Amino acid sequence: MSTHRIPTVPVTSTYRLQLRPEFTLVDAAGVVDRLARTGVGALYLSPVLQAAPGSAHGYDVVDPTRISAELGGEEAFAALAAKAHEAGMAVVVDIVPNHMSVARPDANPWWWDVLEKGRGSAYARCFDIDFDAGPILLPVLADDGDGGRAALADLRVVDGCLAYHDRLHPLAEGTYTPGDDARAVHERQHYRLVSWRRGDSELTYRRFFDVSELAAVRVEDPGVFDAVHAEILRQADLGRIDGLRVDHVDGLTDPGGYLRTLAARFPGWIVVEKILAPGEDPPRSWPVAGTTGYDALRVTGGVFVSPSGEADFTTLAADQGVEVDMAAVDAHARHAAATDLLAAEVRRIAALVPPRPPRDGRPLDAVALERRADAVVELLCAFDVYRSYLPEGEDAWARAVETATRRRPDLEQHLEAIDDRVRADPRGEPARRIQQTSGMVVAMGTENTAFYRATRFTALNEVGGDPADFAVAPQEFHADAARREAAAPHTMTALSTHDTKRSEDVRARLAALAEVSEGFTEAVRRWTDRCALPEPSLNLLGWQTLVGAWPIDAERLTDYLLKAAREARLGTSWTAPDPDFEDRVRAWPGRVLDDPSLHGEVLSVVESVRGAGWSNALGQKAVHLLGPGVPDVYQGTELWDLSLVDPDNRRPVDHRLREELLARLEEGWLPPVDGSGAAKLHLVRTCLRARRDLEPRGYLPLEASGPAARHALAFARTSRGASHPDLAAVATRLPITLADAGGWADTVLPLPSGPGVWRDLLTGREIAPTGPDGLTAPPLAGLLDRYPVAVLHRS
Missing domain, CATH: 2.60.40 (Immunoglobulin-like)
Incomplete structure (x- = not known):
């Protein structure tokens, strides 16, 4: 990885702020002084461009040409950048080049124009749409089993727009005369409103994962790149931005080409959101400082886990009916992601790769054509990294083809045909789409599904982690740190992010359970006999979450468990919810917390590991903040933070409390290690100031x-x-x-x-x-x- 120009204000560390309508750029300016006094090297802001109305995170951009009005607009951003620079801090901004929100067509001027004018829109080139497949399919209609037909009766023409409830769509010129039936008008458009159930199987535009409300953007087109980045680069040219964090780089058609274009226009600090397999490095040709640090998170957390607990947790999981073979869970989850959630993407790829005729010369039949798609699925599931980067990543590609062929020798000739086509043109459309989609399969299959199924020991089930690798030896930790210092000294490192499944302090307490594994697993058996969740893997997750995040109220725990159950897709799912199953999940937190005896037993276990959890939390924070790389502090984690997966980890931060504790520390207070978390703030302040001053x-x-x-x-x-x-x-x-x-x-x-x-x-x-x-x-x-x-x- 090449080295970028050092920003005017060096990025020695970052502090991530999650902006939203309730915490704007103006509010962010209000905490600059405290963060500077804490030793923070850079403000690290979530996306600042105009997002969908009411966005709580900013990744659903609708207009990349302006700073979000809800966040305060350009004036507030300029004031924040100036204040940060005056305080000696750099400004790092998260950007989203892969996709835009199309949930509200009337909020996205580019998408609105495409829907109105179709292929003839000046913005048609901006989105990855298969216009040859017919009208743009918008999977938004309610569907009670009739394919959405009944919902078409709810269409109306209102103020020159086609309305479906509160969702507005444009009308092509000349397609409506007052008095026309709304359904007939609908048939004349460049788009069709269809059942929401068709999004995974028949979508005609590329998405972000399986989220139909996020349409992929073609930043590989130079004109589209310019349009998408004009405002961010203008702000950088004005001296307001020193670093960029590039979201979901693996979703891009050509990550390397994109990054080279970006680096030529922005000579500051660039890191990419990229999950690396153990031992994997980003391509050397990428002109970036590194990644956002999930690889460092894995070893930093893992070195505080005792390997002695593995046997007890494995036995418990097996006895409870939870799969302990992570490879098997992963393979099954990836296959389901490819065949169920990404069927539309698979079809599009299969259509690009003509099947090889049978060796005996007989003509192809329909079965052979279907098996071409099967071969695509098998290949997508076979990567041992998120994606290859051809032609540079040929080794990863070759391993995937070999693995897929070994698993499915009956598909050998189809896999050979795909391999031949891709190797003949590694920059061609089939190669590009397979590589884009493999990352989606891994993310959706492994992180979003398998990690909620293989719940043997959930401290390991983290973004970039490996639940099969129970503990990290100190030697591995040191080797990884030395390697990072030598190869990527300016890469970002992390312990908690807006994407982590649980916060660093929850994982630190769970790590302590590995030291008391016999007693904890015996307790889980007793508790399960008295009050079990309705599915074994969710049950193990529930008890570990209860102990790891304690104290937690019933509402937070319920919301988390419902999300986990739907992600696992074992007893219920997002697309096919089971009301009875989910009602049993909703009842569980109250049953546990309202049972005095059970409540007391759980609290007793928490008390037995609370101090060790604090020790682990301080230990991993110290080595994270002082080790190689540029450490990021996620908002609020300078005190104890027992958050779970988003949106739980985007809850408001008590900045006033942190200011009060910081003032006491500045007066010389040496806080005890207790529930206040002040000792953690003392450590964070000490480490960040040392990094800033000593470099x-x-x-x-x-x-x-x-x-x-x-x-x-x-x-x-x-x-x-x-x-x-x-x-x-x-x-x-x-x-x-x-x-x-x-x-x-x-x-x-x-x-x-x-x-x-x-x-x-x-x-x-x-x-x-x-x-x-x-x-x-x-x-x-x-x-x-x-x-x-x-x-x-x-x-």
């Missing part, structure tokens, strides 16, 4: 010595201008096991030699040399007596 580089693993050495995770880095490592992070691993073994005893941590005296920035205590040669090796029992972490600097 550390390099990476040196530190190894403790003594009976509890395996419980210490530590490394050192070198500040700007220093000749020796002079900044160190120290964290505690597996704190329950450590305590059960008698604590640190005489375990020590030898620190790098060099001039000066080490001091713990969290406590202010100096660490005296312990040997005649000037070696400093503090006993960990003393170093970590107040906090389970230390931030050491040698001055």
Whole structure:
């Protein structure tokens, strides 16, 4: 990955703010001072362009030519950028080049024009529409089993528009005369309103995953690129934007070509939202600083999980009827995603690849044509990465073809035909669409389905994670960090994002359960006998979520479990909800929380791991904030944050409380590790200020010595201008096991030699040399007596 121009204000860390009508650009300006005092290097803003009315996240852009009016418009954005720069912070903006919202056609001027004029619209080139397939199909009609026919009676012509309830659509010129029947007018348009059920199988435009309300944008077209990016690049040229986070880069037709075009126009810091398989790197030709950091999240969280808990959790899952073979769950979920949710995309690809005639020369029949689509499905499900990037990613492509052929030898000749066609023209349409769609299959099959089915131990079921890999060894953690420092020192790293399935602090508490796995799994068996959720994998998820996110009210827990059940698609789903099943899910949180005995047992388990969860949370935060890369702090997570998947993680943040606690810290307060979370804020402030002021580089693993050495995770880095490592992070691993073994005893941590005296920035205590040669090796029992972490600097 190439290195970009360092922004005028260096991006040493980021703080993600989720903008919405209730928290605008003006509100964001109100927290700039606090974030600067906390040490944040850059404001990292969710999308700022005009989104759909009432958007709570900004990824549903309807007009990329202007800053969102609901968020305050250009004036508010300019004021926020100026204030951030004055405070010494850069400004990073999230952009969405892959798709636009078409949920409200009247809100999206480009889409409205296409619906009105069809292929003749000046904006027809902007969207990936198969005009040869006939009218644009809009899957919006209610369907009670009649294919949406009854819903057509609800069509009206209102104010020169075709209205379906509160949804308006344009009328092509000359297609309506007063008095005309609305259904007849509908038949004259460049589009057809059809049953919502047809979206997955017959859609004539490419979508974002299976979301029909988000239409894909053809930014590979230079004119479309210019139109989509004009406003963002104008703001950058005005000096208001220092970095860009590119959303869903794998959905683009040509990610590498897009990024090269973007980098030529924007010489600042660029990171891409890209999930990497373990050991995978982004293509070297991409001119980006790196990804948004899910790969770092996997190892940072995993190193705080005890491998000793794997057997108990696996046995519990198997006994409860939950699948423990992640590969099998994943394969089944991917196949369902490709055949059920993405059937329209599969058909379009299959139509582009003529099947190879039988070797005996007989003519093709209908069965052979159907098997061509089967081969496409098998290939899409066979990738061991999200997508290949041909011709650069030929190895990943070859592995997928080999895997698909091994799984389905009966489809060999069809797979050979696809392979031949793609290799002959790796930049052609069949190659491009297969690569785009493979990422959708992996995301929808693995993340959105399998991760809600294989619920053995849900701390592992995270974006970019691997539920089959129970724990990460310290050696793997250090190797990954050193590799990141060498290959992508300016990549973003993360612990919580708006896309994570659960927050970092929930995962930290769940990690502690691996140390008490026998007692916890026995408790789950008892609880399940008394009050089970109606499906085994959801049941295990429910109990782990209850303990991990405690305290949680019934409404939040119900909303989460319903979403999880619909994503898993085992007892219910988004498209085929089962009312009885969902009523049983809705009743479960109340049954548990209102049962004094059961409530007390759950609380007892929570109390047994709460302290260890805090220790894990502080430990992973310390190594995240001080390690290689550019760490992101998701809004609110500078205190304890027990959020679940969106929209739960977009709940309002109490910025006033954080300001009050920060003011006390600035007065010298050393907070205890307790429920207030102030200790975490103290750690975040200390680490971010150290990063900003010292600009550390390099990476040196530190190894403790003594009976509890395996419980210490530590490394050192070198500040700007220093000749020796002079900044160190120290964290505690597996704190329950450590305590059960008698604590640190005489375990020590030898620190790098060099001039000066080490001091713990969290406590202010100096660490005296312990040997005649000037070696400093503090006993960990003393170093970590107040906090389970230390931030050491040698001055």
